[in-house]
Amino acid sequence: MTNLPSQTDKKxxxxxxxxxxxxxHGCVTSCKEWxxxxxxxxxxxxxxxxxxxxxxxxxxxxxYEVNDGMTAQTVHFPRSCLHCEQPxxxxxxxxxxxxxxxxxxxxxxxxxxxxxCKLCSWACPYGAREYDHNQGIMKKCTLCVDRIYNEELAEExxxxxxxxACPTSARLFGDFSDPHSEVSILSQxxxxxxxxxxxxxxxxxxxxxxxxxxxxxxxxTTNEHYSSGSKIRSSDAVLDNFFSWLDKKLS
Amino acid sequence: MNPAxxxxxxxxxxxVGYGLLAVLGLLCLFSLNAASVLMNISVLLISLILITAGxxxxxxxxxxxxxxxxxxxxxxxxxxxxxxxxxxxxxxxALLLALIWGIEFVPENSVLWAELWAELWKDxxxxxxxxxxxxxxxxxxxxxxxxxxxxxxxxxxPAWHYSLTTPIYCVLSITSGLLLWIFLSAxxxxxxxxxxxxxxxxxxxxxxxxxxxxWRYVDSAEFGVTKADAIGFETxxxxxxxxxxxxxxxxxxxxxxxxxxxxHALKLRRYAALAGFIMPALLLLLVFVNPSYALVxxxxxIISYLFGLLIERWLFFAEAKHIxxxxx
Numbered sequence: 001m002t003n004l005p006s007q008t009d010k011k012x013x014x015x016x017x018x019x020x021x022x023x024x025h026g027c028v029t030s031c032k033e034w035x036x037x038x039x040x041x042x043x044x045x046x047x048x049x050x051x052x053x054x055x056x057x058x059x060x061x062x063x064y065e066v067n068d069g070m071t072a073q074t075v076h077f078p079r080s081c082l083h084c085e086q087p088x089x090x091x092x093x094x095x096x097x098x099x100x101x102x103x104x105x106x107x108x109x110x111x112x113x114x115x116x117c118k119l120c121s122w123a124c125p126y127g128a129r130e131y132d133h134n135q136g137i138m139k140k141c142t143l144c145v146d147r148i149y150n151e152e153l154a155e156e157x158x159x160x161x162x163x164x165a166c167p168t169s170a171r172l173f174g175d176f177s178d179p180h181s182e183v184s185i186l187s188q189x190x191x192x193x194x195x196x197x198x199x200x201x202x203x204x205x206x207x208x209x210x211x212x213x214x215x216x217x218x219x220x221t222t223n224e225h226y227s228s229g230s231k232i233r234s235s236d237a238v239l240d241n242f243f244s245w246l247d248k249k250l251s
Numbered sequence: 252m253n254p255a256x257x258x259x260x261x262x263x264x265x266x267v268g269y270g271l272l273a274v275l276g277l278l279c280l281f282s283l284n285a286a287s288v289l290m291n292i293s294v295l296l297i298s299l300i301l302i303t304a305g306x307x308x309x310x311x312x313x314x315x316x317x318x319x320x321x322x323x324x325x326x327x328x329x330x331x332x333x334x335x336x337x338x339x340x341x342x343x344x345a346l347l348l349a350l351i352w353g354i355e356f357v358p359e360n361s362v363l364w365a366e367l368w369a370e371l372w373k374d375x376x377x378x379x380x381x382x383x384x385x386x387x388x389x390x391x392x393x394x395x396x397x398x399x400x401x402x403x404x405x406x407x408x409p410a411w412h413y414s415l416t417t418p419i420y421c422v423l424s425i426t427s428g429l430l431l432w433i434f435l436s437a438x439x440x441x442x443x444x445x446x447x448x449x450x451x452x453x454x455x456x457x458x459x460x461x462x463x464x465x466w467r468y469v470d471s472a473e474f475g476v477t478k479a480d481a482i483g484f485e486t487x488x489x490x491x492x493x494x495x496x497x498x499x500x501x502x503x504x505x506x507x508x509x510x511x512x513x514x515h516a517l518k519l520r521r522y523a524a525l526a527g528f529i530m531p532a533l534l535l536l537l538v539f540v541n542p543s544y545a546l547v548x549x550x551x552x553i554i555s556y557l558f559g560l561l562i563e564r565w566l567f568f569a570e571a572k573h574i575x576x577x578x579x
Contacts, residue, residue: 002325002327002328002329003327003328018482018483023494052499052500053499054499054500054501055501056502057497057501060496060497060501061496062482062492062494062495062496062578063492063493063494063495064478064482064490064491064492064493065490065491065492065493066479066482066484066488066489066490067488067489067490067491068484068485068488068489069488069489074493075482075484077482079496079578088405088406088407091328091329092328092329092330092331092401092404092405093325093328093329094321094322094323094324094325094329094331094332094335095318095321095322095324095325095332096321096324096325097321113318113321114314114315114318115313115314115315115316115318115319115321115322116313116314116315117312117313117314117322117331118312118314118506119329119331119401121502121503121506121507122252122405122407122408122506122507122573123405123407124407124575125406125407125574125575126575127503127507127575127578130501130502130503131314131502131506132314133314135314136313136314136315137314137315138314193483194483195480195481195482195483196476196480196481196574198475198476198480199406199475199476199574207482207483209483209484
């Protein structure tokens with residue numbers, strides 16, 4: 001049903017640390033791999049070996065240059081479904097194929113009842129939904145619902161594929177409704193951000209902003225470098241002087 | 252937004268069909284329908300053919316058209332579902348009306364049951380036609396209202412999320428219905444009702460003003476959020492694309508990233524206004540001046556209007572920008 005649950009028991013989601021994401025696209029490929037194998041309908045690709053390969057991805061990493069007037073830095077920005085508390089992608093769905101789970105807040109698409117009208121992708125400001133032309137249905141991040149509750153897997157593997165793949169641990173998975181969860185605590189400490197909050201879709205996922213690069217800190221370090229550098233240079237100079245004196249005496 | 256031909260064709264064709272049915276329904280409701288049963292039933296069938304053609308075209312937009320019936324289930328939350336439900340409901344009074352007129356059309360005394368029918372219903376028949384016609388008209392225009400609301404409710408597309416989006420859909424639909432009704436009246440050899448012509452010219456000019464206001468709004472419509480907000484930085488932070496997420500195109504870029512150059516858009520707006528709203532009004536004035544050529548002029552008016560409407564609808568999609576483009 002596209003009626004939204006008034007409240008969900010849990011708010012499962014991802015915490016993504018923009019400070020340490022290196023933009024390796026490991027999460028992108030591991031997501032694609034997990035969601036294309038076993039019982040899952042594959043995320044279709046088109047023209048894979050041609051001039052303009054194209055395909056469905058549930059997670060994409062963008063690279064931006066961010067300039068706050070003081071410093072310019074490169075930010076790698078992974079983008080996937082934020083599992084909003086007010087997901088308009090769900091309420092616009094005419095068939096009830098899109099739904100938000102009451103038990104954990106995950107937003108899913110039922111591949112058996114989706115008619116592929118694409119309206120949900122129009123309703124999402126975050127570009128979380130991608131249409132699969134091969135199967136004629138909409139695809140989106142499932143938060144690896146088939147991993148996180150999967151008792152066939154070892155307990156440490158019951159996490160979304162993207163989280164397990166991240167080599168820098170920039171992606172954390174957990175329950176944002178529990179104030180004592182790792183994701184809640186880190187989000188609280190580091191000022192986790194909800195994207196485009198003013199639109200009021202109430203995203204669950206949070207992004208940790210890059211740590212502030214303190215100009216004074218950098219100044220001190222740099223000065224140290226310079227001073228130690230000049231020390232070396234000054235000792236070099238003493239030696240140089242000695243050798244030039246020796247050279248003169250000997251010649 | 253990508254101007255998908257299946258959706259443009261649907262909104263134009265069924266828009267005209269529902270408009271014609273709404274006009275017919277209103278005429279029935281107020282018992283102003285002086286036309287013969289033959290014309291009434293023809294108008295009704297033409298409107299149903301247009302509606303059905305539009306609906307079939309719209310299902311070609313679906314990835315799984317065979318599941319289209321499922322779209323009738325979520326009318327509590329989804330405008331698309333409401334549109335579907337009303338589209339189906341509209342057939343009920345429309346087909347009832349067709350049945351009544353169909354039976355009336357059978358020459359009296361030629362068939363026993365037609366005679367019986369006439370005996371039983373003769374007195375009340377006009378009341379039934381008014382009521383059923385009124386309901387058909389109401390459902391028809393409500394369907395168009397839902398179509399408008401599908402777009403107007405999307406907060407991700409400021410060009411559509413606007414108070415005039417739905418009224419414009421309704422006004423354009425009724426205007427096209429009036430123009431088609433005028434042409435059909437002339438075709439069936441009636442003197443075109445002058446009051447209806449005046450109303451139609453008024454509606455055409457109202458459309459022109461509404462669209463002018465709408466286009467001015469589109470020119471100034473803003474997302475209300477910046478690229479920096481989109482990636483979680485402070486609003487004023489400067490953000491530039493450095494590395495794209497993918498080297499080639501993807502679904503989001505094709506579907507939401509469609510962009511039309513402003514120069515072309517301005518030219519097309521002029522064509523839409525000229526063909527859609529100005530030419531038909533002038534042609535109707537010519538009908539006033541020279542009623543003996545009513546058929547030719549009214550035919551030219553509806554053709555010109557449809558041409559303008561196709562451009563208007565294409566622009567409605569092509570000019571609309573989606574918030575997701577901030578990421579690209």
